[in-house]
Every structure is written in structure tokens, then in C-alpha cells.
């Protein structure tokens with residue numbers, strides 16, 4: 001089953017130490033890391049937006065140990081879970097998880113301060129307005145040549161890849177008419193508007209895509 005909007009999703013399984021688990025992470029983490037391995041810088045700074053449970057960011061930190069990772073999320077319970085996963089990982093290449101609402105303009109990162117950004121399964125859960133703010137925010141924090149790994153479900157040329165994708169989009173829209181799948185062409189346009197180019201677009205499990213967007217310069 002696909003992820004649901006954060007405002008309506010069922011509680012995730014949690015452990016006594018506040019670590020939440022997302023079933024989708026077990027399915028998508030290795031394919032995501034495999035794509036990142038191809039072009040991820042060996043060191044530097046990386047931010048994850050909408051980190052969710054924190055399971056992804058501890059895997060990223062283990063895979064890229066010379067990169068300093070800053071996980072973020074808008075939700076306080078998820079920030080607790082991220083902290084618990086980091087503590088349990090024993091890894092030290094993290095900055096403290098930060099509260100960040102992608103739709104707010106005051107992101108707590110300097111212009112051109114990040115070598116990479118990662119966003120997994122957020123874009124379909126936000127409106128077009130918020131998506132544009134996300135593109136502006138990521139483009140602002142990436143350094144020239146920095147990369148954005150953007151994973152999620154998309155329509156392609158206005159078409160759904162499967163009936164399951166159409167049904168999931170309709171479920172999202174029934175919860176909030178402003179949200180739902182974005183099209184690959186729209187992503188390319190938003191990228192171009194914000195000084196990003198599509199360096200690659202990978203087919204991923206469960207009909208998802210992973211864009212690698214690169215900041216010019």
C-alpha cells in the first residue's frame with residue numbers, strides 16, 4: 001500500500017524508544033541508495049527534507065560516512081523518532097535533526113551550503129504551491145553543482161502508470177483537492193525555473209521514479 005497524507009495516515013509501528021518504522025522504507029531504501037551511490041559526493045553536507053521515521057537518514061549516513069547529514073521534518077513525533085534512530089545507529093555524521101516546514105520561507109540553512117538534498121515521498125502529499133516552495137528552497141540551499149535526489153510517484157505525460165497509481169492519487173485528492181501526483185513534465189519545468197537540470201530520472205520499485213536534479217554552476 002502506498003503512503004498516505006501525513007494528516008490522515010495511520011499511526012506507524014513504534015518501539016519503546018520512540019523509533020517509528022515505515023513499511024515502505026524496507027522496500028525502497030536499497031534501490032534509493034543504489035542510485036545515490038552513482039553520483040553522491042564522497043563528503044560534504046547533505047540535508048534530507050521530510051525525513052519521516054528517520055530510517056532512511058541512518059542508512060544514508062552509514063552508506064556515506066564522510067557526508068554530514070541533517071535530517072528534517074515538520075512533525076514533532078517524527079523528529080523524536082529520527083533522534084531515536086540516530087542514537088540507536090551509533091553514527092556520528094549527523095547534525096541534530098531540525099524542524100523544517102517546506103512551505104515556510106525561513107529554512108535554517110545558508111544559501112549554497114549543501115552538496116546534496118534528498119526528498120522521498122513528499123511531493124505527492126503537498127499542493128502545487130508548496131511544491132514550488134520546495135523547489136525554491138532546495139535550489140537555494142544547494143551549492144552550484146549540488147544534487148537533489150527526489151523520489152516518489154509521478155504521472156508521465158499526464159498518464160498514470162497503473163490503476164493502483166490512479167486510485168492512490170484519487171484517494172489523496174479526496175482527502176485534499178490541492179494535493180496528489182505531479183507530472184514528470186511539471187517537475188522538469190519547476191527544475192528549470194529554479195536553475196536545476198534533470199541529470200537523470202531512474203525507474204524505481206512500485207512505479208516510483210527518482211529524479212537526480214543538478215544545480216547549475
Ligand SMILES: C[S@@+](CC[C@H](N)C(=O)[O-])C[C@H]1O[C@@H](n2cnc3c(N)ncnc32)[C@H](O)[C@@H]1O
Pocket residue numbers: 003004006022024025049050051052053056073074075078100101102103119120121122125126130
Ligand atoms: C510519506 S512520509 C515520507 C517520510 C520519509 N521521507 C519516507 O519516505 O519514509 C511524508 C513525510 O513528510 C512530512 N511532511 C509533510 N508535509 C511537510 C512539509 N510541509 N514540510 C516538511 N515535511 C513535511 C511528514 O511529516 C512525513 O514525515
